């Protein structure tokens with residue numbers, strides 16, 4: 001089974017990175033092929049709303065997103081890991097997602113949704129936020145969840161699990177969380193079972 005993973009945090013060895021590593025360790029131990037992108041290191045322009053994909057179903061911008069599109073077409077599982085930035089996913093994550101408008105055009109304009117593949121497509125969303133738990137802090141997770149849900153459904157990932165951890169602010173603080181890394185490992189393992 002092929003797993004495509006996105007780290008949306010600009011912080012190397014940050015909390016999203018560490019959570020994603022554990023999820024991918026779980027998936028790889030089950031024999032999965034893993035393709036990982038650290039989005040901050042890539043050259044991905046924001047969607048220009050040029051209308052190119054409405055005509056052909058394919059994005060016309062020639063940058064690193066083209067390789068990602070190819071992997072999105074052929075993967076069985078997708079993992080997105082992102083910090084909460086201003087009550088949503090990070091900009092790095094959102095730029096990648098916006099560039100999937102081409103899949104929206106393929107699905108809804110050209111009536112050619114991405115193939116579900118032999119296993120059906122499933123997803124995992126890993127979120128981490130620095131705010132302590134209050135009624136307000138959960139809004140960030142809800143907004144991020146809505147953004148990634150719409151991405152997943154657009155690329156024909158019909159079901160996903162979300163793990164969200166609040167009150168995690170310092171770089172690497174997730175290591176002190178009692179269960180987060182173990183949860184991520186187990187979720188990665190389960191994703192490919």
Ligand SMILES: Cc1cc2nc3c(=O)[nH]c(=O)nc-3n(C[C@H](O)[C@H](O)[C@H](O)COP(=O)(O)O)c2cc1C
Pocket residue numbers: 009010011013014015016017082083084085086087088128129130131132137140168169170171172
């Ligand atoms: C630009 C910016 C905006 C942030 N906005 C929020 C926020 O709205 N809610 C929140 O809970 N944490 C917020 N944080 C804190 C991060 O989510 C937190 O530090 C997280 O652990 C970073 O994860 P990382 O190590 O994977 O990058 C923000 C941090 C930055 C740099």
